[in-house]
Amino acid sequence: MADKHAHAKRCHCSGFEGQFSFELKDADGKVLQTVKNAADGSVAFEPVSFDAAGTYTFTVSEALPKDADEETEGIQSDNVTYDETVYTAVVTVVDNGDGSTSASVAYENGTMPAFTNVYTEKEPAPVPTPEPEPGKPEEPETPP
Numbered sequence: 001m002a003d004k005h006a007h008a009k010r011c012h013c014s015g016f017e018g019q020f021s022f023e024l025k026d027a028d029g030k031v032l033q034t035v036k037n038a039a040d041g042s043v044a045f046e047p048v049s050f051d052a053a054g055t056y057t058f059t060v061s062e063a064l065p066k067d068a069d070e071e072t073e074g075i076q077s078d079n080v081t082y083d084e085t086v087y088t089a090v091v092t093v094v095d096n097g098d099g100s101t102s103a104s105v106a107y108e109n110g111t112m113p114a115f116t117n118v119y120t121e122k123e124p125a126p127v128p129t130p131e132p133e134p135g136k137p138e139e140p141e142t143p144p
Contacts, residue, residue, distance in 0.1 A: 016041075020082075020117065021063035024048075027056070034063060043115075050103060053095040060113045061086040080117050087113040 017039035024033040024045045033045045050056065064084065065077040074081040088108040093101050107113065 020115075022115070023059075023061055023063050025059045025061070027058070029059075032058075043113075048091070050091070050093045050101065053093050053101055056091045056093065058089045058091065059086050060089060062115050062117075079122060080119050082117050083115040085113075085115065089113075
């Protein structure tokens, strides 16, 4: 039986421990694990065990919240635009011929997953300028 760890290199969300969730799915799209980011922004899934040699395909993605602003491009919630990238990981399990197996993982494009969420400050609401009452002349400001 071979074990393999799947990691998302970084979610560029250090300082926001546990704020973002990530999913490991099998080839059928079934969620196998959901984990949260660590304080340093790293993400690690529990080891996955394999009982037989073969090739296994998984995807790694961020668990996306409901879009709070459908008029703006991207999935957004609480001023954060979420990274919608889905990474493919292929795990190859090899029979070593001695009763053991070993596993290796290759990521699509040869790079380990890295997610970037973008936080945007809300613009303050404009302060309305009071309009003078009709029929009443504006009074000049007098110094205090």
